[in-house]
Amino acid sequence: MxxxxxxxxxxxxxxxxxxxxxVGASTSIAAFVGGFARGPLNIPIRMFTQADFETGLGGLNSDYPTSFAVSQFFLNGGGQAYGVRVSPDATAAIVVMDDATNNATLRATAGRQVGGVSLDDPGEWGDNIRIDVDAITPDPTTQFNLTVAEIRDVDGVEVARRTEVYRNLTLTAGPRNALDVVNEASAIIQLSRDPGWAGNGLPVPTGYYSGPVTLADLAGITPANDIDVDLGAGAETVSVPFTAPPTTLAEAAAGLQSGLRAAFPADRLWAQLTVTVVGDRLRIVPGRASPDYDPGTVISIADSVSDLAQRLGLDGALDRANVEQYAPINTPAAFQSVATAGGDGAANGAADLRGDRSTRTGFYALDDVRSFNMLAIPEASELGSVANLAAVMSAAATYCTEKRAMLFIDPPEDTDTIEEAETWLGEVADAGLRMPNLVTYYPLVHLPDPGSENRPRPFAPSGTMAGVWARTDRQVGVWKAPAGITARLSNVVALDHVMTDQENGVINPLGMNALRNFDIPGNVSWGARTLVGADLLASDWKYVPVRRMALFIESSLYDGLQWAVFQPNDAxxxxxxxxxxxxxxxxxxxxxxxxxxxxxxxxxxxxxxxxxxxxxxxxxxxxxxxxxxxxxxxxxxxxxxxxxxxxxx
Known part of the structure; x- marks a missing residue:
């Protein structure tokens, strides 16, 4: 102008x-589709490190081979990946907490927010959720604290894997509304309430709460006191010695805690019991470090010997004896009305891995990702036949062509010899899967399995090679073949088949890439052909770096020329x-x-x-x-x- x-x-x-x-487009963003130990279903989870993988999809798990592919990607040099968890019928763990009138008031479901949307996080991992509620707040009538933990077993002792604490929550509208605060921040649970629920009170605190205790009650305590504690197998008399009447609730709590712990030295559950002061009440919570720990246990304390239980408001007439912790594995009791364990679901089939584009499930969930360059679906090779493999890979190949991405296709686990590899490759060709964006490697790689004391197991090589590709791109460029003595396979203990030069000479002209073992460099990638790289086909896209270079240029120009749309079409x-x-x-x-x-x-x-x-x-x-x-x-x-x-x- x-x-x-x-x-x-x-x-x-x-x-x-x-x-x-x-600007050059990215070339080494990998996507993995399959089963994982945790994570929302059919939602791409972005990961930059092994820690992100652990948090987002549960990390390595012996039951899920795709988890090893993701881990291998990072161990071999990968820097950014997406994981899509699919499962036909996985279920999320659920806990429903009641108010003091035994009406449901708050539901906790294993899940988290992704993109501002609350999503279930199904799987057996949710059985490890533990929830504590307490009323140690400025206003116990309207506020409560919530402690959420995901526990794990270490040598028979339950310890917290991660813990989240939310203080001064309310169930009314405002800045501390429990649903708003927890659902936005938690990586473990999502809270909800049903409109028809009659319960309008706060969730009942966990543990055992005494009645109100006054200074006059404390003054009446004698030096020698007994109390009956019922652990579910009958009442047991416990001596709680006080040298003098306690003058504060804190002294009463310390004396009661010391006496109860000393009474059960062989039971770690009770030997770590704690007694704390909450307002004018005492709260008793058994320890959690026990192989016999049952978070659903309801503590029962009666008074049949002395007046200690009555003095401390601990007699059986109290109205708030709750479960030790709210947990999905509880039998509904006390003030927990619903307990639903999580389930991992059945093995994935072809339809689960493929999914449907209209619902953005399976690998079509990657429509929500701006770009990816490599796709691996390791479970597809274990579907029992090449027909089932093709049911997934044929659609995936078309999808990758559209997205300008490469697709790894893995040989099945029982491909033990060169002859079997040839036969399988012929069946793959007959199924119409010789396409320029497809690549395969042979043999399988042996990786240490932490779930089996790190004994090696065979796994699909696609995750390892995706990492090698990413490392090569970073060190040189996409135009360099991801092969040779510098293309070492990290964390690969052994190869499923030790190949000779003659055997390598059989599969290489067919478009199958070899993984080899040499004395000095160790296990390396020793091939760089696409599935149209068979010599007889004489394809322009014979080599992986040539095909990837073309895709890189296409993607870069596609993104970099968007400004030209609707400009005057002239010189x-x-x-x-x-x-x-x-x-x-x-x-x-x-x-x-x-x-x-x-x-x-x-x-x-x-x-x-x-x-x-x-x-x-x-x-x-x-x-x-x-x-x-x-x-x-x-x-x-x-x-x-x-x-x-x-x-x-």
Whole structure:
């Protein structure tokens, strides 16, 4: 727009340079679809580290082979991945807490928020959820504290894997509303209430609460006191010695705690019991470090020997003897009205892994991801037949072509010999899976399984190779073949089949990539062909780096030329597009991404009246032609040696 000054002076006008920058697209974002120990179903979980994997999808689990693929991706150099958990019938753990009138008031479901939406997090992991409620708040009539823990067993002792504490919560509208506060922050549970519930009170605190205790009650306590404690197998008399009547509730709590602990030295549940002061009451909670721990136990204290229980308000007439902790594995009792254990569900079938695009399930859940470059579905190879494998991979291959991504296809676990690998590859070809965006590696890799004392087990190689690809991209570039003595396989204890050069010479011309073991470099990737890389096919996309380089350029230009849409379709636009793409290709040339000693030999960019005719202009089309001379891997290095004989004299 022309600037028209209104008065004398000095004016500045910032003029755009007209230069457009195209940034190279990412090449090493991996996606994994399959079963995991935890995580919301059919939702892509973004991960950058093993810690993210542990938090988001439960980490390594012996029951889920896809979890080993994700772990191998990070161990071999991968930096960003998405995991999509699928399961036909997994269920989430649920706990319903009641108010003091035994009406349901608050439901806790294993889950978390993803993108601001509360989602169930199904699986048996939810059975490890423990919830404590207490009323140690400024206003116990309207506020409560919630402690949520995910526990694990260590040598028969339950310890907290992670703990979340939420204080001064309410069930009314406001900044401390329990549903709003917990649901936004928790990685363990999501809270809800049913509209028809009659319970409007707060959830009853866990543990055993005394009645109100006054200083007059404390003054009446004699030095020698007994109390009856019922652990579910009959009442037992416990001596609680006081040398003098306690003068404060804290002294009464300390004396009662000491006496109860000393009475049960062999039971870790009671030997770690705690007695705390809550307002004018005493709260008794048994210890949790016991192999016999039952969070649903209701403590019962009676008074049949002395007046101690009555003095401390601990006699059986109290109205708030609750479960030790709310937990999905409880039998509904006291003030917990519902306890539903979580379930992992059955094994995934072809339909579960494939999913449906209309509902964004299976690998179609990746529609919610902006971009990914590699897809692995390790469980597809264990579906029992190539027909079942094709039911997943045929649709996945089409999907990856659309997304400009590569797809790993793994051989089944019983592929033990070169002959079996040949047979399987032939069946894959017959199923129509020889496509340029597909790649396969043989044999399987043996990885240590923490669930079996780190004894090695065979696993699909796709996760390991996805990590090797990402590492190679970072160290050199997408144009470098992810193979050779530098393409080492980390954390791979052994290969399922130790291949000879002759055996390698059988599968390589068929488009199957070998994983080899050599004395010094160890286990390495020793092939870089796509599934159309068989010699007889003579495909332009024979090699993995060539195909990936093309996809990289396509993705980069797709993202980098969005600005051109709806611009006037004439020479100025063509010049600007040509300049931007040339600058991008020249940058790749300087990095050594192409063949040729000069830009003219390495690439060509054309966008003018020859590529875009008047008919194209009338149709709203602008045509850009980009060509490049790819670097092909030196698959065969031939050294010729000639013996020269020197004759003296």
């Amino acid at each position: 022309t600037f028209v000054p209104k008065s004398p002076g000095v004016y500045f006008q910032e003029i755009p340079s007209g230069a457009r920058t195209i 100025p636009l063509w010049n600007e597009m040509r300049s931007a793409v040339t600058s991008f290709m020249q940058g790749l040339f300087r990095q050594g991404a192409f063949q040729g000693s000069s830009p003219r030999d390495a690439y060509i960019v054309k966008c003018d009246s020859e590529t875009t005719t008047q008919s194209d202009i009338n149709a709203g089309i602008v045509n850009l032609f980009v060509g490049f001379a790819p670097l092909r891997p030196a698959e065969f290095v031939v050294v010729s040696i000639q013996l020269q004989i020197r004759q003296d004299g």
